[in-house]
Amino acid sequence: MDITQLFRLRSNVEEFKSNHPRVVAFLGDAGRELDEGSIVEVSVTTSDGRKMTSNMRVMESDLELLRMVGELSKQ
Numbered sequence: 001m002d003i004t005q006l007f008r009l010r011s012n013v014e015e016f017k018s019n020h021p022r023v024v025a026f027l028g029d030a031g032r033e034l035d036e037g038s039i040v041e042v043s044v045t046t047s048d049g050r051k052m053t054s055n056m057r058v059m060e061s062d063l064e065l066l067r068m069v070g071e072l073s074k075q
Contacts, residue, residue, distance in 0.1 A: 031070075034066070039057055039058070
C-alpha cells in the first residue's frame with residue numbers, strides 16, 4: 001500500500017467516524033470486552049428488506065489482529 005492509499009484510507013475512516021459515531025463508540029466498547037470464545041454476530045437488512053446474519057467465535061489470532069489494527073489506528 002503506497003502513501004496515497006494510506007492517506008485516502010485515513011480520510012475514509014475519518015468520514016466513517018463522522019457519519020456513524022454511535023457505531024464507532026459501540027465497536028470500541030465491544031472491542032474492549034472481547035475475549036477468546038466470545039461470539040460476534042453481524043446482521044444486515046438490505047434496502048429491499050432481505051435479512052442476512054452470520055457469526056463467528058473469536059479466536060486468539062483474531063484478538064491479535066484487532067490489537068494490531070488498534071495500534072495502527074493510534075499512529
